[in-house]
Amino acid sequence: MAELTADSLHAAAAHNDHGHISEEEHNNNMKLGVWLYLASEIVIFSIMIVGYIIFRINEKDIVAQAHDELGVALVTANTFVLLASSFFMVMGLRAMQQGNRNGMLRWIGLTALGGIVFLGGQYIEYSELAHLGIVLGFDDASAWSTFGMRFYAPTFFHGAHVFVGVLWALEVMRRGAKGRYDNNPIGIEMFGLYWHFVDVVWIMLFTLIYLV
Amino acid sequence: MADATHHEGGHHSNTVSLLGREITVEGGIYTVVFGALAVLTVIEVVSAEFLKGAIHDAPSAAATLQAIKAILLLGIAIIKSSLVIWFYMHLREEKPLIAIVILLPLLVASLSIMFLLAIPPLGYSI
Numbered sequence: 001m002a003e004l005t006a007d008s009l010h011a012a013a014a015h016n017d018h019g020h021i022s023e024e025e026h027n028n029n030m031k032l033g034v035w036l037y038l039a040s041e042i043v044i045f046s047i048m049i050v051g052y053i054i055f056r057i058n059e060k061d062i063v064a065q066a067h068d069e070l071g072v073a074l075v076t077a078n079t080f081v082l083l084a085s086s087f088f089m090v091m092g093l094r095a096m097q098q099g100n101r102n103g104m105l106r107w108i109g110l111t112a113l114g115g116i117v118f119l120g121g122q123y124i125e126y127s128e129l130a131h132l133g134i135v136l137g138f139d140d141a142s143a144w145s146t147f148g149m150r151f152y153a154p155t156f157f158h159g160a161h162v163f164v165g166v167l168w169a170l171e172v173m174r175r176g177a178k179g180r181y182d183n184n185p186i187g188i189e190m191f192g193l194y195w196h197f198v199d200v201v202w203i204m205l206f207t208l209i210y211l212v
Numbered sequence: 213m214a215d216a217t218h219h220e221g222g223h224h225s226n227t228v229s230l231l232g233r234e235i236t237v238e239g240g241i242y243t244v245v246f247g248a249l250a251v252l253t254v255i256e257v258v259s260a261e262f263l264k265g266a267i268h269d270a271p272s273a274a275a276t277l278q279a280i281k282a283i284l285l286l287g288i289a290i291i292k293s294s295l296v297i298w299f300y301m302h303l304r305e306e307k308p309l310i311a312i313v314i315l316l317p318l319l320v321a322s323l324s325i326m327f328l329l330a331i332p333p334l335g336y337s338i
Contacts, residue, residue, distance in 0.1 A: 028307075035310050039317040046321035050328055057329070067264070076257050080250065087246040090300045091239055098224060196300045200293045207289035211260040212282050 027186045034193045045201055048154035052209060055150045066147050069132050070125075072210055078121035079206050082162075085114025086199040089192050096176070096185040104181070104188065105173055111195065112169035115162050122159050126152075154205055161198045168194065245299045249292055256288045 021029075056063050092107030129135075129151075134144050136152045172191050175181065181188050227236045228244055237243045263281040267274045297303050303311060 031306075032310065032313070035313045039313055042314075042317045042321055046325065050325045053325065054328065072257055072261070076253070079253060083246065083249050083253065086296060086300055087239075087242060090242050094224060094239070094242065193301055196296050199300075200296050203289050203292045203296070207256065207285050211256060211285050 023184060027184070027189075030186050030190055031193065034190045038193065038197045041197065041201075045154065045157070045204075048157060049204070049208060052150045052154060055146070056208075056212070059146070062144075062147050066134065066144075066151070067210070069134070070129070070210060074121060074125055075206065075210050078118050078125075079202065081114050081117050081121065082199055082202050085111045085118070086196050088114060089195045093185060093188050093192050096181050096188050099182075101176060101179070101182060104176055104185075108169050108173050108176065108188070112166050112173070115166040115169065118162055119159060119166070122155070122162075151209065155209065158198065158201055158205060161201070165191075165195050165198055241299060245295050248295060252288050252292050256285055259284055259288075 088107045088110040092104045092111060095101075095103030095107055129148075132144075134148050134151070136148050168191050172181075172188055175187060224240070226238055226240045227234055228241045229235075230244060235244065239246075260281065263277055263284075267277045267281070270277065297314070303314070
């Protein structure tokens with residue numbers, strides 16, 4: 001029985017090796033893989049978000065004080081930048097699907113630029129908060145430290161995702177410039193799923209951490 | 213936004229039907245969605261600042277106003293997220309399996325969060 005299973009697996013692999021999986025099937029498999037990865041990311045971000053929510057419920061005064069210190073001007077501008085980059089991303093995919101490689105490179109380039117500007121804004125924000133004493137610390141005696149832990153963990157983790165996204169965008173541009181996506185833009189679509197997911201996470205973090 | 217539909221040409225069309233009116237704009241539905249996201253973000257920030265002032269001015273109604281603020285802002289955030297997932301991530305064009313893949317962890321995470329929030333002492337020792 002085990003031999004039969006091994007044989008059938010081998011036969012299936014050979015079947016695949018001969019290109020019997022259609023491009024549509026291949027694309028669907030690739031997209032399913034990305035969606036499954038994003039599903040796992042939901043769990044990770046949920047843990048950080050619930051950590052913040054519990055802190056928010058129990059430490060109302062500290063959060064209110066933090067909101068006053070944080071302000072919303074810079075982070076709102078940053079939110080618009082990230083929303084715009086998501087728009088640029090989907091326009092890049094659209095351009096490639098229409099056979100417009102240069103258009104795709106332009107839009108994906110703008111996407112990467114949006115990510116870089118967002119990270120720059122986050123750096124400015126972190127610098128200002130550090131001056132106020134809101135740091136990443138484990139000192140229970142400092143209320144700011146306990147807030148810092150809950151604040152920096154999700155926002156920095158998100159920022160790390162943006163950084164990876166920028167690198168991925170540059171790689172998509174490099175491959176795209178060589179014509180890699182001329183016949184099948186699945187690579188752009190996969191990157192797009194990741195980038196839009198990062199945008200969705202920020203939409204929730206922006207509301208939960210800065211506004212509520 | 214709910215009845216936004218495409219014309220011929222699918223997501224490559226520049227013309228969309230929105231609330232019974234035809235709109236032609238470069239980028240079609242994607243541009244319309246971006247406009248909606250921008251407007252909703254402005255509404256969100258203005259509402260948050262307005263309610264923050266109201267809570268400060270009326271401490272006796274702070275709990276009620278805070279609850280209204282949380283529900284309103286989270287509602288807008290969920291609408292914004294849904295727009296991105298539905299239109300930009302093309303969930304509307306995917307098979308139901310993809311929706312299950314993404315909705316199942318969301319459901320589990322939401323239930324877990326609600327469970328954690330239902331435990332009164334949780335977080336008090338922070």
